[in-house]
């Protein structure tokens with residue numbers, strides 16, 4: 525069950541918070557692309573990177589958006605990352621001027637695979653855990669390694685008992 529945490533803590537992110545944090549990431553990246561040409565494409569790491577990548581691409585007015593599909597988790601259990609779909613490598617080249625966006629870096633294993641594919645790309649995540657930080661070039665918020673981040677697409681609004689209970 526996804527709500528029975530092997531992690532000590534949970535960090536629950538609303539759509540509103542994700543939107544703010546992805547925008548903050550875009551603003552941090554603005555103007556930081558290569559001097560000759562700036563950012564020329566965004567690559568979203570599916571699936572979690574798609575919503576942040578859309579927000580970043582919108583803020584930075586980048587119309588060329590591709591995806592790389594890497595699967596490494598089944599719920600909270602990690603396995604060897606597998607590339608299920610690559611981006612158009614004629615477009616990407618060595619990755620210069622390409623912004624790769626994901627929702628978070630945890631162990632960094634997903635991004636290791638991405639770096640092998642696009643060694644010169646700039647890798648940006650909205651959230652980062654300490655173990656994965658060396659793999660990421662830009663991020664917005666760090667959480668501790670024993671925190672599980674819950675994204676808005678994995679949650680729903682539901683009734684919560686009052687703190688003092690009911691009669």
Ligand SMILES: O=P(O)(O)OC[C@H]1O[C@H](OP(=O)(O)OP(=O)(O)O)[C@H](O)[C@@H]1O
Pocket residue numbers: 569570571572573594595596597598602626627628629630631632633634635656
């Ligand atoms: O740094 P790591 O330990 O490799 O973990 C981070 C990755 O794990 C999650 O993706 P997941 O494989 O669960 O697929 P999803 O994006 O389709 O949910 C998350 O979206 C990152 O892409």
Ligand SMILES: O=c1[nH]c(=O)c2nc[nH]c2[nH]1
Pocket residue numbers: 597628630671672673674675
């Ligand atoms: O939704 C998620 N939250 C996390 O903290 C995490 N770490 C790896 N993969 C993850 N997926």
Ligand SMILES: [Mg+2]
Pocket residue numbers: 569570571572573626
């Ligand atoms: Mg992912």
